Amino acid sequence: MELTARLLQAMTDPTAQDEEFRTWYPDLSALSEQDLGTLVPAAYAVGREAPFVSMSVRLRIEDEAKQRQPRYTPEACERMFQSLVDGLAQRKWADLVLGTGTLVRCTGPWPDLSRPARTLAEFFLVHDRLDQPFALLAIAGLAGDDILRAVDRRLRQKWKGPIVHDELDTVVRLAPVERVLLAQVADSRSFNSPPVPSEVWERIAAVPACAEFARRALEAAAERARAVQEGRSRSARTARSPATRSPPWGSLRASRCCATSRGCPPCSTGSCPASRWPRRRRRRCRPRRCCTSSSGPRRSSRRPSWSPRSGPSAGTSGTPGCPSSSTRCSRRSRRPSPSGPRSRCASPISASGPAASCAGNSAATRPLSRSPRAGPS
Numbered sequence: 001m002e003l004t005a006r007l008l009q010a011m012t013d014p015t016a017q018d019e020e021f022r023t024w025y026p027d028l029s030a031l032s033e034q035d036l037g038t039l040v041p042a043a044y045a046v047g048r049e050a051p052f053v054s055m056s057v058r059l060r061i062e063d064e065a066k067q068r069q070p071r072y073t074p075e076a077c078e079r080m081f082q083s084l085v086d087g088l089a090q091r092k093w094a095d096l097v098l099g100t101g102t103l104v105r106c107t108g109p110w111p112d113l114s115r116p117a118r119t120l121a122e123f124f125l126v127h128d129r130l131d132q133p134f135a136l137l138a139i140a141g142l143a144g145d146d147i148l149r150a151v152d153r154r155l156r157q158k159w160k161g162p163i164v165h166d167e168l169d170t171v172v173r174l175a176p177v178e179r180v181l182l183a184q185v186a187d188s189r190s191f192n193s194p195p196v197p198s199e200v201w202e203r204i205a206a207v208p209a210c211a212e213f214a215r216r217a218l219e220a221a222a223e224r225a226r227a228v229q230e231g232r233s234r235s236a237r238t239a240r241s242p243a244t245r246s247p248p249w250g251s252l253r254a255s256r257c258c259a260t261s262r263g264c265p266p267c268s269t270g271s272c273p274a275s276r277w278p279r280r281r282r283r284r285c286r287p288r289r290c291c292t293s294s295s296g297p298r299r300s301s302r303r304p305s306w307s308p309r310s311g312p313s314a315g316t317s318g319t320p321g322c323p324s325s326s327t328r329c330s331r332r333s334r335r336p337s338p339s340g341p342r343s344r345c346a347s348p349i350s351a352s353g354p355a356a357s358c359a360g361n362s363a364a365t366r367p368l369s370r371s372p373r374a375g376p377s
Contacts, residue, residue: 004035010057011042021053028064036070041079062192072102074111081116096135097190100183118143134186138179170213178207
């Protein structure tokens with residue numbers, strides 16, 4: 001008995017003679033592409049409860065088929081689709097990309113696959129398995145226009161956006177052969193499919209509808225990117241809304257922050273935009289702090305400087321938007337510095353303005369401390 005027949009028998013109806021496959025690893029490179037096309041449907045039909053010999057031969061056939069390009073006769077294509085249908089009860093899934101790949105590599109005219117294709121498409125719709133959308137559209141097109149429209153409606157409910165709806169319109173209008181080709185390159189949820197032949201890409205590129213959609217999608221993406229950059233899109237306006245509604249955030253966006261300066265102490269009055277971030281977000285990401293004038297104090301999100309040991313902070317200036325005893329600057333503002341207070345966001349041109357006054361007042365509000373590190377300012 002030739003090797004192809006022995007392997008087929010070991011997967012479908014193993015006998016005592018086939019027990020040698022437990023330890024004997026035949027050279028599968030001797031199989032032709034058409035022999036592999038005969039064995040792949042039988043390998044897919046081997047279930048979990050099959051004998052060890054059958055499972056062992058199945059795994060070897062699948063590994064060999066993934067490295068080569070099997071060729072399927074029309075009868076092998078029909079057996080492949082029947083294996084997909086028979087495996088639904090146990091797998092609760094089917095490798096539709098592998099099924100459509102048999103049609104791409106078919107050596108003759110396609111057989112009538114409307115009945116198994118309808119069963120597969122209806123199963124995927126009922127169980128909401130939309131992880132292979134383009135292969136599902138190709139299978140639904142083989143079942144009939146009614147199933148194709150049903151799959152199209154379900155995908156539109158899941159996918160939102162003008163570009164993806166335009167893509168669905170394009171795929172639905174394609175011919176069945178073109179949809180099958182597109183499923184080979186668009187879906188990657190296949191575990192046993194061989195590499196995509198280069199001729200498939202060439203045939204897809206020759207389809208005018210695919211080229212037109214690619215051109216429209218690229219133009220729409222470029223226009224959307226320009227709209228975001230220019231602030232004409234809804235997302236850009238939403239992102240800029242805090243800057244337009246809040247004076248401190250607006251001044252932060254328009255301020256000229258010096259990259260070489262160190263920064264002012266964090267304030268609890270809301271004059272620093274960083275203090276307005278929620279406590280949980282500020283722990284993950286600390287923005288560049290900048291002191292600006294504020295219309296009024298907001299909720300404090302830092303520890304007050306008052307403690308039973310040190311007492312309340314002394315020395316205030318009452319300058320709006322700057323730390324004082326009433327605003328309770330954080331402990332970081334009381335750290336001595338040999339070079340005096342520093343400001344991260346002072347103007348690069350001069351040291352005047354709210355940032356400078358804020359930095360000056362931070363030195364004035366340092367209380368006397370018993371720590372050996374503290375000293376006269």
